Amino acid sequence: MSVLDSKIPDGPLKDKWTNHKNKIDLVNPANKRNIDIIVVGTGLAGGSAAASLAEMGYNVKSFCYQDSPRRAHSIAAQGGINAAKNYQNDGDSVYRLFYDTVKGGDYRSREANVHRLAEVSGNIIDQCVAQGVPFGRDYGGLLDNRSFGGVLVSRTFYAKGQTGQQLLLGAYSALNRQIAKGKVTMYNRHEMVELVKVNGKARGIIARNLETGELERHSAHAVVIASGGYGNVFFLSTNAMGSNATAAWKIHKKGAHFANPCYTQIHPTCIPRSGEHQSKLTLMSESLRNDGRIWVPKNMEDVLAIREGKLKPTDLSEDQRDYYLERRYPAFGNLVPRDVASRAAKERCDAGFGVNETGEAVYLDFASAIQRYGKQEAAIARMENPSDEEILKLGEAVIESKYGNLFQMYEKIVAQDPYKTPMMIYPAVHYTMGGVWVDYNLMTSVEGCYCIGEANFSDHGANRLGASALMQGLADGYFVLPYTIGDYLSNDIRTGKISTDSAEFVEAEKEVSDRIEKLMDIKGTKSVDHFHKLLGKAMWEYVGMARNEEGLKKAMAEIKQIRTDFWNDVRIPGDKYSLNPELEKAGRVADFLELGELFAKDALYRNESCGGHFREESVELDGMQKGEAKRNDTDYAYVAAWEYKGEPADAVMHKEELEFKDIELKQRSYK
Amino acid sequence: MDLTLKVWRQKNREDKGGLETYKVTGISEHASFLEMLDVMNEQLIMEGTEPVAFDHDCREGICGTCSLYINGEAHGPDRKVTTCQLHMRMFKDGETIYIEPWRSAAMPVIKDLIVDRSSFERIQQSGGFVSVNTSGNTQDANALPIPKMNADLAFDAAACIGCGACVATCKNSSAMLFVAAKVSQFAYLPQGQVEAKQRVLNMVEQMDKEGFGNCTNTGACEVECPKSISIEYIAKMNREYLSASCSSES
Numbered sequence: 006m007s008v009l010d011s012k013i014p015d016g017p018l019k020d021k022w023t024n025h026k027n028k029i030d031l032v033n034p035a036n037k038r039n040i041d042i043i044v045v046g047t048g049l050a051g052g053s054a055a056a057s058l059a060e061m062g063y064n065v066k067s068f069c070y071q072d073s074p075r076r077a078h079s080i081a082a083q084g085g086i087n088a089a090k091n092y093q094n095d096g097d098s099v100y101r102l103f104y105d106t107v108k109g110g111d112y113r114s115r116e117a118n119v120h121r122l123a124e125v126s127g128n129i130i131d132q133c134v135a136q137g138v139p140f141g142r143d144y145g146g147l148l149d150n151r152s153f154g155g156v157l158v159s160r161t162f163y164a165k166g167q168t169g170q171q172l173l174l175g176a177y178s179a180l181n182r183q184i185a186k187g188k189v190t191m192y193n194r195h196e197m198v199e200l201v202k203v204n205g206k207a208r209g210i211i212a213r214n215l216e217t218g219e220l221e222r223h224s225a226h227a228v229v230i231a232s233g234g235y236g237n238v239f240f241l242s243t244n245a246m247g248s249n250a251t252a253a254w255k256i257h258k259k260g261a262h263f264a265n266p267c268y269t270q271i272h273p274t275c276i277p278r279s280g281e282h283q284s285k286l287t288l289m290s291e292s293l294r295n296d297g298r299i300w301v302p303k304n305m306e307d308v309l310a311i312r313e314g315k316l317k318p319t320d321l322s323e324d325q326r327d328y329y330l331e332r333r334y335p336a337f338g339n340l341v342p343r344d345v346a347s348r349a350a351k352e353r354c355d356a357g358f359g360v361n362e363t364g365e366a367v368y369l370d371f372a373s374a375i376q377r378y379g380k381q382e383a384a385i386a387r388m389e390n391p392s393d394e395e396i397l398k399l400g401e402a403v404i405e406s407k408y409g410n411l412f413q414m415y416e417k418i419v420a421q422d423p424y425k426t427p428m429m430i431y432p433a434v435h436y437t438m439g440g441v442w443v444d445y446n447l448m449t450s451v452e453g454c455y456c457i458g459e460a461n462f463s464d465h466g467a468n469r470l471g472a473s474a475l476m477q478g479l480a481d482g483y484f485v486l487p488y489t490i491g492d493y494l495s496n497d498i499r500t501g502k503i504s505t506d507s508a509e510f511v512e513a514e515k516e517v518s519d520r521i522e523k524l525m526d527i528k529g530t531k532s533v534d535h536f537h538k539l540l541g542k543a544m545w546e547y548v549g550m551a552r553n554e555e556g557l558k559k560a561m562a563e564i565k566q567i568r569t570d571f572w573n574d575v576r577i578p579g580d581k582y583s584l585n586p587e588l589e590k591a592g593r594v595a596d597f598l599e600l601g602e603l604f605a606k607d608a609l610y611r612n613e614s615c616g617g618h619f620r621e622e623s624v625e626l627d628g629m630q631k632g633e634a635k636r637n638d639t640d641y642a643y644v645a646a647w648e649y650k651g652e653p654a655d656a657v658m659h660k661e662e663l664e665f666k667d668i669e670l671k672q673r674s675y676k
Numbered sequence: 677m678d679l680t681l682k683v684w685r686q687k688n689r690e691d692k693g694g695l696e697t698y699k700v701t702g703i704s705e706h707a708s709f710l711e712m713l714d715v716m717n718e719q720l721i722m723e724g725t726e727p728v729a730f731d732h733d734c735r736e737g738i739c740g741t742c743s744l745y746i747n748g749e750a751h752g753p754d755r756k757v758t759t760c761q762l763h764m765r766m767f768k769d770g771e772t773i774y775i776e777p778w779r780s781a782a783m784p785v786i787k788d789l790i791v792d793r794s795s796f797e798r799i800q801q802s803g804g805f806v807s808v809n810t811s812g813n814t815q816d817a818n819a820l821p822i823p824k825m826n827a828d829l830a831f832d833a834a835a836c837i838g839c840g841a842c843v844a845t846c847k848n849s850s851a852m853l854f855v856a857a858k859v860s861q862f863a864y865l866p867q868g869q870v871e872a873k874q875r876v877l878n879m880v881e882q883m884d885k886e887g888f889g890n891c892t893n894t895g896a897c898e899v900e901c902p903k904s905i906s907i908e909y910i911a912k913m914n915r916e917y918l919s920a921s922c923s924s925e926s
Contacts, residue, residue: 057810072731073797075838076739092818125812134817135808137867139831146821164831170738171834178805185801193794216786245733279706284714285735414737417754417761420706483810532721534714579726583688584787586729587721 009262009646009661012444013117018667019099022121025445026488030495037062039501040494041225043210045197045252047074047180049173049475050458051231053482056179059188061487063494066223067180067189068212070196070247070589075177078233078245079478082169083290085151085161086475088126093150097158099123104668105156106473109342110438110466111616111636112670113265115644115663117445118463125484126476130162132483138175140164153291153471161472166290166410172475176482195221197252198592200228200259200454201513207256207454208503209510211517215589218582220517222510224503226494227453229486230256234437234459236269238597238604239549240541242434243275243288249593250600253441253460261449262646262659264462265439266600267608270469270617271550272435273346276418277366286433287418289369289411291471294339294346296374296404297428301358301367303327308358318360318368318427329353337675344468344617344634345675347432351550354431361429370427375400432550436474438465438617439607442646442661446489447481450646453493457481462644467616521581524591529574533590536571540564540594540601548605553621557609561602561654568598602653607645610658613637629676638670677703677769681716683728684776686785689792693785695774709752709762710735710742713775730789735760737902740837743844744789745776750841750900758839758902778844782851782887793840795886796854802882803875804858806867820866830864833857835903842897842905848889853897855883856913857905863916873920880917 014025040063044055047069055067069077089102103123107114141149141163150159164171183189192212199211209224235250236242257263274289302308303325310316330349331338350367359365379400383391401424412423441449441456443463449456458478465473547560579585614623614634623635644661678701686693700716710732717727733741742759746752752762767773783791808814842853859876862868891910898907
């Protein structure tokens, strides 16, 4: 008998959520006023949850480490948000959105959760429009849609390249309304540093006031973690500098199982590293692959000449270029899914064909698209014998109207004009599908502690489709958690205010205070970033785009060593009772140093290739698919939920077997 | 490149603060301005000096956290960028760079280069929303067509990242561009009409209460705004404010 009870309701898939909602115990409005809920994180999931819970009548305490809830990293999402509205009449439906998401996740997500996600997707768009979110519209005044990778319909709603920003500002405005009413107490520049359990239930947190350094005790009847993903374990990622796993890791150490940590999405189109000073990576939207062609030079002499600056990419003729995606995947070409495109870029660069100084970059070339659009526009304008210059000008104008803001962003960072010379791109860590294990109600394995948004594991399986992260964050926060949490809190109406003077709170605060003391007392010789970069290098090298047994074992040993060195030799200047960014970073890196090892262990135990997790031992050996990822549904169609046992290497795995009743499991092919 | 940095250091809110001089060497022109500060801080840590505290997060120009006044300009010498998008190629080898926090009575310094922008929060809380609860029963999104022009105007206003460069650069420390952007977003949309009058009155009142100055139409805010928010929105807000002030409640 597994210790994991996913609490998936009975009945047909399409009725599960409706029936479940109808049977959930409710808390009457007068009692809601006596119940407190803590929400950690103010991105799409946390912000929308805090606002919705407060509207329902609960007293909410909301925490973020930033100076404003509006700055959570959901704000950086570019492309869009999916919803099964079928406004384009292309045959979309709840079932199709559900099916695409499960298939895109390489059949490693929980069917019932994904179906619910698809069911509420339409409500999200309605809600956001009612709040005044300015989505893109057509000239008839109705909402416009785009298409995204891995699907055959147009179901993505967008606000230019700033969809995440506009959705977050919508949730932020709803949150502000509740702050003004006194229903939400907002704690900006506060970081959760410990979970407090009383009689086995989550009853509060210890938070550090980042301006004064003081530790604070906060009690509540339930605690909701919405602190985002753990991509920064790689040091370099598209996450914000402050994005961290501390809240999620603290609850893991207090009994919440951590599921599928090895599932990471490595996005193929990011701006490459420019040197050792690099602090983070910037994403270029997936939409660019609609018109860009990816290539490296065919001949090594040309590669070397380009690196030395003796040759320009535009000097190479067509037959001197290797359009490797078009060569390897003629059916999908440059539009293969993210994981496939990323691995193909790595393969070429590992073979020595990378085109920049670091050897880690490939070209994304718009010259053909500019020509194609230019000729098309000239024909539309009925120009006779247009000159090459005229075609170029017309073509560039079309590209500018489609991708202008991205091209400008690229030019600001790289100082090259992507209209004239191909962009350089390389894959980067972008999103983590793994996270805290939750049941159907989004409760973790700690009673009364919930986890929503990117921080949990449930909806994206081994690979996330574009425009699905925003959908999940808002679904959890607006439409799922506010209902399911009532079922638990209905048993708490007689509990009354929870005291912060209990032994449990005192002890938790002392634990934190001792840990901070210990960090400050090391007074070593290396900065926090030094260790974070070492961790990132080990992760990228052995637990990055392709993994094998030998490398993963090495990674576990190396990370353990880095952790030991960190605790012996880190130097944290300044005072613990003041605004001290180095101390904040140290706490987060200490947690990453544990999470990284569990991550490698999870990858080691999953001896199959699926989605973002590619095991070199598990590839197709012959036929059309030779060399491609090989999934193993017989042995690995489960969720690996890890229980904390002290050292990450000692973590114990619990399996939640995945059942697919409504979907047939198929091999993905893009040849 | 080698640089001399004159950086504002201030221990806490009460401290008087002052400029300190630091030297950095071997900075790549491809580094971003904040990566240059990372290098400086690493150096300070190794020397046993407390590193300089500065606000930053997404480092891709969208979260609005970074907020440096560089050589007398909000977000430095480049245009349409935040500090994190500013690159060292905008500077010359051997240059002396002055780095200060935003300066405004309504945004006091917390430490070094970090300021307290909670005044912006309180302005938003006073009316920057549409009063609609979460429910699965709001009307279908397409039941409310919005002319594309209005939708685009609302979007351009909504692009504000709340960084505070407009305040920092204004000789009056006015927050008019920031407030106007939020007021206008809702004023251009049908969803915002019901509460339009109260919204503009409340938000302007809160803005004044926080101690921000008035607008004298110099247009500096528009020039320094990383998202190119137009001062036409200030005119829109003034119109909204006037009509709300001199018409009856209903």
